[in-house]
Amino acid sequence: MDLLAHLKDLCTAPGISGYEGRARDLIRTAWAPLTDELHVDRLGSLWAIRRGTAAEPRPRLMLAAHMDAIGLMVTLLEGEFLRVVAVGGIDARVMPGQPVTVHGRRDLPGVVVQPPAFLLPKASREGVVPVSELLVDVGLPAALVAEQVRVGDVISLAQPPRELQGGLLAANRLDNRASVAAVTACLDELRARPPAWDVVAVATVQEEVTLGGAITAAFALEPQLAIAIDVTFGAGGGVRDFPDRTFALGSGPALGLGPNIHPKLHAALKATAERLEMPYTLEAMPQHSGTDAFGLQVARAGIPTMVVSLPLRNMHTPVEIVALKDVQRVGRLLAEFIGALTPDFMESLRLED
Amino acid sequence: MAKKPAARAKPAAQKPQPAAPAAASLPPEVAFLKQLSEAVAVSGDEGAVRKLILEAIRPHVDSVTVDALGNVLAVKKARNGGARERVLAAAHMDEIGFMVTGHDSDGALRFEPVGGVDDRILMGKPVLVGPNRAPGVIGAAPVHLLSQDRRTSVVKANALRIDLGVETAEAAKKLARLGDRGTFASELDLLGAGAGFAGTLRGKALDDRLGCATLVELLRAGPYPCELHAAFTVQEEVGLRGAKVAGYATEPAAAFVLDCTPALDLPHSLDDRENVEYNTRLGLGPAIYVADRATLSDGRLVRHLQRTAASAGLPYQLRQPGGGGTDAGAIHRTRAGVPSVSVSVPGRYLHGPAALARLDDWRHTVQLLQRALEGWSSKVWK
Numbered sequence: 001m002d003l004l005a006h007l008k009d010l011c012t013a014p015g016i017s018g019y020e021g022r023a024r025d026l027i028r029t030a031w032a033p034l035t036d037e038l039h040v041d042r043l044g045s046l047w048a049i050r051r052g053t054a055a056e057p058r059p060r061l062m063l064a065a066h067m068d069a070i071g072l073m074v075t076l077l078e079g080e081f082l083r084v085v086a087v088g089g090i091d092a093r094v095m096p097g098q099p100v101t102v103h104g105r106r107d108l109p110g111v112v113v114q115p116p117a118f119l120l121p122k123a124s125r126e127g128v129v130p131v132s133e134l135l136v137d138v139g140l141p142a143a144l145v146a147e148q149v150r151v152g153d154v155i156s157l158a159q160p161p162r163e164l165q166g167g168l169l170a171a172n173r174l175d176n177r178a179s180v181a182a183v184t185a186c187l188d189e190l191r192a193r194p195p196a197w198d199v200v201a202v203a204t205v206q207e208e209v210t211l212g213g214a215i216t217a218a219f220a221l222e223p224q225l226a227i228a229i230d231v232t233f234g235a236g237g238g239v240r241d242f243p244d245r246t247f248a249l250g251s252g253p254a255l256g257l258g259p260n261i262h263p264k265l266h267a268a269l270k271a272t273a274e275r276l277e278m279p280y281t282l283e284a285m286p287q288h289s290g291t292d293a294f295g296l297q298v299a300r301a302g303i304p305t306m307v308v309s310l311p312l313r314n315m316h317t318p319v320e321i322v323a324l325k326d327v328q329r330v331g332r333l334l335a336e337f338i339g340a341l342t343p344d345f346m347e348s349l350r351l352e353d
Numbered sequence: 354m355a356k357k358p359a360a361r362a363k364p365a366a367q368k369p370q371p372a373a374p375a376a377a378s379l380p381p382e383v384a385f386l387k388q389l390s391e392a393v394a395v396s397g398d399e400g401a402v403r404k405l406i407l408e409a410i411r412p413h414v415d416s417v418t419v420d421a422l423g424n425v426l427a428v429k430k431a432r433n434g435g436a437r438e439r440v441l442a443a444a445h446m447d448e449i450g451f452m453v454t455g456h457d458s459d460g461a462l463r464f465e466p467v468g469g470v471d472d473r474i475l476m477g478k479p480v481l482v483g484p485n486r487a488p489g490v491i492g493a494a495p496v497h498l499l500s501q502d503r504r505t506s507v508v509k510a511n512a513l514r515i516d517l518g519v520e521t522a523e524a525a526k527k528l529a530r531l532g533d534r535g536t537f538a539s540e541l542d543l544l545g546a547g548a549g550f551a552g553t554l555r556g557k558a559l560d561d562r563l564g565c566a567t568l569v570e571l572l573r574a575g576p577y578p579c580e581l582h583a584a585f586t587v588q589e590e591v592g593l594r595g596a597k598v599a600g601y602a603t604e605p606a607a608a609f610v611l612d613c614t615p616a617l618d619l620p621h622s623l624d625d626r627e628n629v630e631y632n633t634r635l636g637l638g639p640a641i642y643v644a645d646r647a648t649l650s651d652g653r654l655v656r657h658l659q660r661t662a663a664s665a666g667l668p669y670q671l672r673q674p675g676g677g678g679t680d681a682g683a684i685h686r687t688r689a690g691v692p693s694v695s696v697s698v699p700g701r702y703l704h705g706p707a708a709l710a711r712l713d714d715w716r717h718t719v720q721l722l723q724r725a726l727e728g729w730s731s732k733v734w735k
Binding site for chain 2: 080095099110128138139163164166290
């Protein structure tokens, strides 16, 4: 499969939290030929089920990669201009001048506007202009804006993907479409390696706001194991802050460690990476992992959970950057781990001995 | 990944989402404007735009030269070959951007802005750098990890870096050497066209590729009852440098400067005070200058433009007198003086990656200037 083309496609599809429809359609198309059965659950998460070879009742592994993305929502029409509120953790510092698409009655391309200083309250004239004082301009006369746009319409980032040197891709929504692509790569590898377990790849909704998709899908699927695939903070590119919290691009999967992670499941993934002689790093997650895993772990009676992350620079900006080889490696690591799962694997996770 | 731990919120309803509309094919004059807008030509390095302009105007002019600074100077002789008054029309080719000032050991580029660039517009933008338009990104530390104080503090240009995706200074130098220029990576699009609305242009460097495109259109039309001297100038954004020597070389009887001026016609934030300092407004037609910080327009030329517009039924607006400046600031003081006026296409968010201008405002600007040249006569001076 052409992973780069697939990832670019995924990043181009909108799908802000709660409005994941178009991303879901694209993912469904990619996952359908790789799996046996597809299902969309009540909140909109997409399940793709790959049936295992073990005898019934088969154990089930859930892969969770959220497909929602941060964005904006219209709060007020003001003539030609829209006032907006953030959906998810928008970084106001990077928003002025960004191309966006307002999903009104039609899709309306526009731009995020930092008003000139004389139109701002004194407190905002020098510093970063908060989202509450930014505007969105779709270039239409006021009458057409009123006809096309309603309060509550969502707005997605619309920066086209751009390839950088060294096999890096810069795009919006790489958080978390890069992980969706890694799951696609995993499912693709599993075609040649039928797993014993059932594998349910889930493109979850609403991770950026409530983790609502992961929580509810895990309840409904009741998997024996769950792995959240997400992005983590990438190092390099001239941003030198937080050296202890960032990971080099190209350094392979970052394997999470902490209360959100089952220690023996972590060890099993780590052993898989070592068996593959694949580069990997360890990511300390002392509290909330900041991922779907936080919801997955406490679904029903509790699920052994793991977080596998991809290093990503400029998180929550329209120019997030990942290394293609990290996406490929995460897919491979997952496939290798899944392919080697035996029907009695759960025995090895017991914590009492 | 989520920025904050999950907060309680009710699930949002699913909403039908129509497919994205197919990219509309662009009108031919907009297709040329797209080439101009997407070319990178930062002050002092205008070659990419100069090349496009030379190709476009050669079939339509009687002579063309490139002067010592890089200005393109073209002449279109008067109708019927008579020796008529020389009228200069000028538009600047250069745009704001940045220059590479250093290479960090990790491959990141240091840079310094060229022209008037607000630090707050830089972070998180894709850019093109160096002679081969290497794509890069101005990076940002993840907002998740920042203190509240840093989330609201502007990072100045000297603390920002450009990420080309390379890991060493040596690799970066192969793509962008010290002194190379760069600017925002933006595609020109036409927004909202249809149903009686001509559309709005969105792109970088509309200031002043719109003026350049106007000037090209003026050369394609004609000849006029005057000798038209076209100056596509360099280095406007760093002090009207090209216009100064172009004005000297052409020694015109009058000058029209074609630029792009801010439309600051936005609402006041969170209160209903009227914005009385809008400079110009989008959609009201070409903006005729009476005065800016650099030039008092020649009243006879202002009147000629107003009369031309009135007789042709073309809209225009008077730019609010005040700050700002155009190449007219240099041209009107060359030699023994040149009566000058500026006409701008109003544009929003000009010195950024995604400026907006109404297609009709630009078309009306082209028409106004064409008519003004066609109507040129000694009566202008009476």
